[in-house]
Amino acid sequence: MNQAEKEAYLREYSILKNEGKPFFPYAVAKDSAMAVIVLLVIIFLSLMFGAELGPKADPTTTTYVPRPDWYFFFLFEVLRVIKPPVWTQLATIGVPTVCMVLLFLLPFYDRSPERRIERRPVALTAGILTIMAMAYLTYSGANAGSISVVALKAPSNLTPSETATFNAGKLVMGQSGCLACHRLGDSGNSAGVGPNLARVGLYLKPAAIASTLKNPTPPMPSFRSIAQQYPTKFKDLVTFLSDLQ
Numbered sequence: 001m002n003q004a005e006k007e008a009y010l011r012e013y014s015i016l017k018n019e020g021k022p023f024f025p026y027a028v029a030k031d032s033a034m035a036v037i038v039l040l041v042i043i044f045l046s047l048m049f050g051a052e053l054g055p056k057a058d059p060t061t062t063t064y065v066p067r068p069d070w071y072f073f074f075l076f077e078v079l080r081v082i083k084p085p086v087w088t089q090l091a092t093i094g095v096p097t098v099c100m101v102l103l104f105l106l107p108f109y110d111r112s113p114e115r116r117i118e119r120r121p122v123a124l125t126a127g128i129l130t131i132m133a134m135a136y137l138t139y140s141g142a143n144a145g146s147i148s149v150v151a152l153k154a155p156s157n158l159t160p161s162e163t164a165t166f167n168a169g170k171l172v173m174g175q176s177g178c179l180a181c182h183r184l185g186d187s188g189n190s191a192g193v194g195p196n197l198a199r200v201g202l203y204l205k206p207a208a209i210a211s212t213l214k215n216p217t218p219p220m221p222s223f224r225s226i227a228q229q230y231p232t233k234f235k236d237l238v239t240f241l242s243d244l245q
């Protein structure tokens with residue numbers, strides 16, 4: 001800001017200040033009135049429609065899919081894209097912190113008195129790029145495959161009843177938390193501790209798969225309880241895995 005700009009700014013400022021009203025009580029009264037209105041609307045809405053509560057928290061579930069609220073999808077996506085664990089902290093804490101600090105310091109490094117947007121190419125570009133990046137990350141975060149769904153089509157050589165069993169077993173696999181450790185086609189955790197199961201039917205017979213599920217090598221947990229409580233589901237699961245060839 002040069003001397004002439006500074007004087008022009010101060011002149012404008014004093015004119016505006018003379019025309020204006022003091023912050024207290026005018027602005028304070030307006031803000032308070034608006035705050036009361038917002039509060040009343042919220043109270044009204046909660047009385048009319050109630051507040052939705054999800055199902056009770058179940059600490060024993062293995063199928064819970066942690067997903068953030070939509071306004072955190074961009075961060076969720078950053079976390080998904082940046083896989084190596086050493087980078088996780090940097091991605092989730094570092095990137096947002098750097099952005100917040102840059103935003104906080106804006107008045108100190110951007111000293112230009114120019115306010116018209118077309119004369120501020122750097123700020124304009126940075127703003128548009130930020131919005132586009134966040135929109136893109138939010139979109140892909142929202143559409144990220146769920147870890148409780150196996151995205152896989154039944155092989156076309158199966159009969160209709162075999163296809164039904166395949167799909168039933170696929171559902172059991174999705175809901176049993178297997179994808180937290182295993183990868184299968186495009187689904188699952190590529191950084192998981194378990195082997196890729198895409199061809200497991202080629203080298204393991206159904207009986208071997210069943211016994212792996214009941215007596216696995218740690219860290220894989222035993223799924224004996226499925227076999228005991230839901231024998232049909234267990235059979236579907238084993239058949240599904242045997243069909244993966």
Ligand code: HEC
Nearest residue numbers: 176177178181193194195200209212217218219220221223
């Ligand atoms: C906590 C992680 C974890 C979970 C959850 C898990 N597994 Fe595993 N699984 C493993 C690991 C690790 C191995 C490899 C064990 C070994 O080397 O013997 C394995 C091995 C297997 C094998 C043998 C594969 C092979 O190549 O020998 C099958 C089949 C299998 N898992 C199926 C499943 C199914 C189906 C589920 C869900 C019902 C599941 N797993 C859940 C970690 C897991």
